[in-house]
Amino acid sequence: MKSSECYAGKWFEIECRNTSTYTYYSPTPYLKWIGLEVKSIDLQLGTVNINNPIYRSNCGSKDSRPVNQSLKGSPFVYSQEHNIFVAAGCNSIAILKLNGSEVSGCVSICDENYKVGDIGKMKLRNRDCNGKSCCDSSLPLYLTEYSTVIKGLKENKKSTECSYAMVVQQYRNYYRSDSYYDPRSYYIAVDGVVKDLDVVPAVLEWEIVNNLNLTLPADHFSYCYDTNITSSRYKRSGQRCYCRTGYFFNYGNPYVEGGCTGVSISFGSIILLLILWRVLKATKQTIVEKYRKRMFKRNGGLLLQQRLSSGEVNVDKVKLFSLKELEKVTDNFNTNRVVGKGGQATVYKGMLINGIIIAVKKFKVQGKIEEFINEFVILSQINHRNVVKLLGSCLETKIPLLVYEFIPNGNLFEYLHQQSEDFPMTWDIRLRIATEVAGALFYLHSAATHPIYHKDIKSTNILLDEKYRAKVADFGTSRMISSDVTHLTTVVQGTFGYLDPEYFQTSQFTEKSDVYSFGVVLVELLTGKKPITLTSSEEAKSLASYFIMCVEQDCVFDIIDEKVMKEGEKNHIMEIVNLANRCLELNGKRRPTMKEVTLELESIRKLTGKSNVQEGHNELVRSEDYQSWDDYSTILEIRSAFDLKSRTPSLKDIHICPI
Structure with a gap:
């Protein structure tokens, strides 16, 4: 296309290129200024389907350079809704980076039956990439450029197996039941085995950006x-x-x-179409109502109603919401209402008629019904101010929905790593948040009716309410444990960087596995660093192992956050360092319990509070807003069972190494 009247600015110019030596092949269309092959364009949806290059590592003569795709400055972004980051490999970490910082990634492992070459023979279409030989992760919003890195799972050890990483289009499978279509799962839009792939389909979203002045x-x-497609600003x-x-x-x-x-159509035709439309609408409504009632029964709605009426479910107000009610408060699950999105679920914000703001968790794929039931049963038995409150559920859909109290201030990861001047992450706030999370975990492990192991403690699962109090969330992988049961799992679940090494090796999850994950969060609060970082050589580095190394080499103060060093007293900081170091013991038996962790943090907070009073400092938030665990009657029983003087001796003689 030569004439500029055919396109709205240079970025939209399509150039036809002869990519084949055969004369009977038609020219191939490309986005000229980006250099990506165009497969199709949808003007109504504002999308362009392209062929996107993949990255190979350790594949011999077929090795490719790291993919460095850039749409920067253009009106295009990689669609978060229609794409997914996928990696295929054995015991490797695939990382998606933006401007040198990791923004997404996943870990794939292999079982004992793995043979060299199996990865290359893998077909990704219709495959559930849950971490065994392949894995997937969602894309961030506003992604205009990225690069890919594949590293070995073990530190200082490169992956020797041919591995693949790609940003690729994903499609929804729809299940038909009584003429009602329901999203059932996702499949990756890739045909053939991965060793034969050079490019994969992907989707770009676009808008007519304001600077085009059209x-x-x-x-x-x-x-x-x-629209707000290309810029978060x-x-x-x-x-x-x-x-x-x-x-x-x-x-x-x-x-x-x-x-x-x-x-246009004739008036008589319009009347006929209106009659048919009303008949079809009434028929569809009847079908939908029957479908929702059937789903309600299948998901155990009648039994749950009985338990609610009998008081068997131990929670003040758990309500069974109708789908119509939740559709109304979320504007039919409008994308503008999305407040959180992960690999397994999307969270929407809504407001009930009584003014209560809620968060509706909508699972993405069929097969997570077990996680839904598990999370509902667990949360219905928890009543703790530092655990997100379950308000109810909806059972009228193929995949049930959970309804929570809305937590307005995001999660700890965002607050810690994207700090604002308006609400700085002070030493007192860090210490308080650590104490609140520890207290919640201690409650789950000890004070609940049955011990509950969270299994995925991380800073993104710690939400912050309107007063920046911690709320532990996301119990999808949690389990209630009987006293005579050892919890063995066939598939290791958790988040890389927080995962207990002992659990990873034995597949046996204990309360000490939660302690390890909490230790990583504690180190995050101390250092202000992310759980996984890339060194200058682009090697994946675990914050936990780096912290332990610094403790052993007496250089721990080199990595403590400057604000912590400035505001906290050295002896108080060292107590937290010692506590975090004990939580990260490789041998789970040597780690403290969450009861011991909670009491130690409470003791340190009291000492810190006394120091602040003596120095005349004022906390950011009033102390009456954050009552300590001493306000609970159960603390008296805890203190009588645990003598603070008998705790494990702390590390001594830690020195600051010259920088």
Whole structure:
């Protein structure tokens, strides 16, 4: 296309290239200024399907350079909704980086039956990449450029097996039941085995960005609206248009004047269509109601109602919401209501009629029904101020929904690693958050009706409420443990960087595994560093192992956050260092219990509080907003069972090494 009238700015220019030596092959369309092959364009959705290169590592003559894709400066981004980051390999870590910082990644391991070459023969289509030989992870929003890195799982050891990493399109499978379509699972849009792949399909989203200074057509059949696709800095970074629907059949290009074609129909036809539409609507509503009632029964709704009425479920107010009610409060699960998105579920914000703000957790794929039931049963038996409160559930969908209290201030990871000047992460706040999380875990391990192991403690699963109090969340992988049961798992679950090495080796999860994960969070609070970092040689480095090394080499103060060093007293900081070091013991039996951890943190907080009073400092938040564990009657019983003077001796003579 030579004429500039054919496209809205240079970024939208399509160039046809002869990519084959055979004359009977048609030229291939490319986005000229980006250099990516175009497969299709959807004007209504604002998407472009492209062929995206993949990255190979340790594949001999087929090795490829690290993929460094860039859409920077263009009106395009890699779609978070339609793409996924996938890696295939054996005992390797695949990392997606943006400007040198990791933004996504996953870990894949192999079992004992693995043979060299099995990875290359793998077909990704319709495969559940849950960490065995392949893994996947979601993309961040506003992704305009990325690079990929594949490293060995063990430190200082490179992966020797041929491995693959890619940003690839994902499709939804839909399940039909009584003419009602329901999303059932996802499949990766890749045909063939991975060793034969050079490119994979991916999806770009686009908008008419504001800096193009274009006047979009004021057409009767087209409608343009503000969008925020390409920039997190602006609420309205551009616009999109689509052809209206109504009593006309509209199609065409909404971005040019007269581009949307309306085909009118006769008045009699309109009346007939209206009658048919009302009949179809009534029929569909009947079918949907029957489907929802069937799903309600299948998901145990009748039994749950009995338990709620009998008081068997130990929670003040757990409600069974209707799907219609949740659709109304979330604007039909509008993407504008999304407040959190992970690999397994999406969380939407809504407001009930009584003004209570809620968070609705919607699982993405079929097969997570077990996690839903598990999370509901566990949370219905928990009543603790530092654990996110379950308000109810909806059982009228293929995959049930959970409804929680809405926690407004995000998670600890964001607060810690993206600090703002308005709410600085002070030493007192860090210490308080650590104490609150420890107290919640101690409650789960000891004070609940049955011991509960969280199994995925990490800073992103620690939410912060309106007063920045900690709330432990995401119990999807948790388990209630009987006193006579040893918890063995066939698949290791958890998050790399927080995962207990002993659990990884034995597949036996104990309360001390939660202690290890909490130790990593404690080190995050001390250092302000992420659980996994890349060294200058692009080697994946565990914060836990780095912290232990610094303790052993008497250089631990070199990595403590500057704000902590400035605000905290050295002896108090060292007590926390010693406590974190004990939590990260490789031998789980040597780690303290969460009861011991809680009491130690309470003791340190009291000492810190006395020091602050003597020095005349004022805390950011009033002390009455954060009552200590001493306010609970159970603390008296705990203190009588545990003598603080008998705790494990702390490390001594730690020196600051010159930087």
